[in-house]
Amino acid sequence: MDIDHGGAALLIGLLLSHGQPMVYITGLAMHQAWPAGSGQGKTDDKDVFVIADQARMRQDLGSLQPGDEIAVDLRTLTARRLDLVNDRTRQANRLRSQLLEFFPALERVLNLTRRARSSC
Numbered sequence: 001m002d003i004d005h006g007g008a009a010l011l012i013g014l015l016l017s018h019g020q021p022m023v024y025i026t027g028l029a030m031h032q033a034w035p036a037g038s039g040q041g042k043t044d045d046k047d048v049f050v051i052a053d054q055a056r057m058r059q060d061l062g063s064l065q066p067g068d069e070i071a072v073d074l075r076t077l078t079a080r081r082l083d084l085v086n087d088r089t090r091q092a093n094r095l096r097s098q099l100l101e102f103f104p105a106l107e108r109v110l111n112l113t114r115r116a117r118s119s120c
Contacts, residue, residue, distance in 0.1 A: 024061065029054065029058075034050060
């Protein structure tokens with residue numbers, strides 16, 4: 001596998017639960033293993049060939065194991081925080097847009113890009 005998260009996580013979990021060995025090849029290793037002058041560009045078929053060839057030849061690739069609890073929790077928390085930051089930015093932009101639609105002169109008076117101080 002050349003990815004170890006996202007949509008591939010379901011496939012990885014299924015294969016590991018059935019006792020199939022899995023190895024992870026980094027993006028740098030993929031780039032270095034990619035045949036020079038392959039001509040027609042990068043495709044999934046070529047990726048599969050390079051990954052299979054590297055998994056067969058190299059002994060230094062890390063094997064994928066079911067994720068430890070801390071790594072899974074950190075990934076979940078990081079994704080949740082990013083969602084919250086994006087939601088807050090969207091809300092602020094919507095509020096600013098609404099205010100400026102009804103009161104265009106406010107844009108000159110208010111600095112809506114400044115963070116408010118918390119009184120708590």
